[in-house]
Amino acid sequence: MTGDRRPGRPRSEATRRAILAAAIDELTERGYAQLSVEGIAARAGAGKQTIYRWWPSKADVVLDAMLDEAASLIAVPDEGSLAADLAGFLVDTFRQRGQRPVLVGLMAEALLDPVFAVQFRDRFLFGRRDALRTVLARAADRGEIAADVDPEMLLDIVFGVLWYRLLLDHAPLDEEAGRQLATLVVRAAR
Template identity: 45%
Template sequence: MAAESGARRPHTGRRRNPAVRQAVLDAAADLLASADGPAISVDAIARRAGVSKHTIYRWWPSKGAVLLEAMVEQARREAAVPDTGVLSADLEGFLTVTFAAVERNGPLLRTAMAESLRDDDAAEGLRAFAAARRAELHGLLERGRSRGELPEDADLGLMVDQMYGLLWYRLLIGHAPLNAETAARLARSLPGGRPAE
């Protein structure tokens, strides 16, 4: 029970079987997409994946760590970074696929955020996930700046914060949608987001 509430468990160091790892992550993502995330247990993930609870704890230190890794897998599959050679198109494309993935995986992301508040492993995973996504978006903006589509003194970190700030605010508060129209409007509102006339 302590492990479910965020207590850290040691790893045995054994190498993960890739098929079993994927089954566990798919099970976690499926359960989160169809249920109330915080109510999901390691037992439920294990049953859905067809593995023992011991197998999960051998490779992940907590439920939160499993959920975060499932989230990272979903993001890699669903929200790739475009490189069209035009910043406005790249921004809109990136935000469109990112917002669509968030709309599909809202319960997973909200649960990951909740887990990160009570589980150190989940918090570390969420920070790593956010840092990786921020670096991808920062790289997209840096490419635009190197092509002269943004001023040399543009604050790329602040631009990244604006984009992800809107995403997390709307995801957590739920007052407005994260859809293709929102992605296009946000992209156009940023420096370099509107094609030169």
């Protein structure tokens, strides 16, 4: 019953989507380093100002695009044991490896722009982190995690390895790696 419309022409949903799609396309085709607001606008058939009106930087466009398509892709597994849950989470996450260029670009931007870094952390990274934190909490309830173990450090181990391999690309990020890491984390927790 709201009907609280602001005056003036409403934002064009079609344009919004065209911009997000163009951003992803440009990024995967030419890489984050070559990504430009001008390029996105041109490919989307939009004016530059339309982008600047709604997003503070090109990285925010990309982040929005990611979140738009990956919405609620974060499953919280619950299979009864930490080992199974961890392996499930990691295998599931590693499966999305195709997004590497996007993720690497976003991280690069976050490293260069502190303002964007906050967005990146809060809207993207912490979402996944919260999911895994739930898994750990359940494991703790089942007594699978020793009292003297800080769950946050366990989270950092999981995501640390994940991002380290993602960024450096020096070692595989596949199912085998997921199972290996899960085993080690379970042992470390006790």
